[in-house]
Amino acid sequence: MPTIHVEKSDTAEDIARKIRATDPPRFRKKPVEVEAVRWGLPGAPSRPQEIVNWITERGGQAGYVLEPFEALEIVTLEGAMYASPGDWIIRGVAGEFYPCKSDIFAATYEAI
Template sequence: MTHSDREAIPMTVRRFRKKPVEIEAIQVTPHNCAAVADWVNGRPGAYKAGYAGKAYPDIGGVEIPTLEGVMRAAWGDWVIKGVQGEFYPCKPDIFAKTYNEVSVSETTK
């Protein structure tokens, strides 16, 4: 059966807005990758086999255990702790479009 042989199924695309929830996040740098890895209970490392478990400021990133498996955050990426305690990486341009930093006074309300 080809696509043209199938009966057309009506589809309605709806629009949604993200709920305003606070998350915790940190931007990965060569100077903090070991601390980020400890935070996510992951492994600091690089994209090269044999470097996992150590921080290599000139070639690496952080491996993050996520709900979808192990993902990597490169220098400059953000690591986000989601609303259910899950971690995932986010590219800086997407992070900037999606999140605004919460001031300390807002978090103590």
């Protein structure tokens, strides 16, 4: 946290204002609509080729890998990422694809 300069004449309110001024600004995520599919469930049979086809038919790149673990390898804007059974695969607002863990998906998105 940055250092603030406190004057003898500063009141508690002045000090609190100076502290707040050093906090990073806060932002709220805009409401956006995305497409998403969930890949199987942990321990359940998966149909990875359907997900790979969904991604590639929409301009993305993905593949199914078994080593070192079962995963969908998805080429994202940040490089290759891996989805495990139970994860959601999201097509974002710019048409990009990326995996998302189920708990994060549930906290961030709702069905429309």
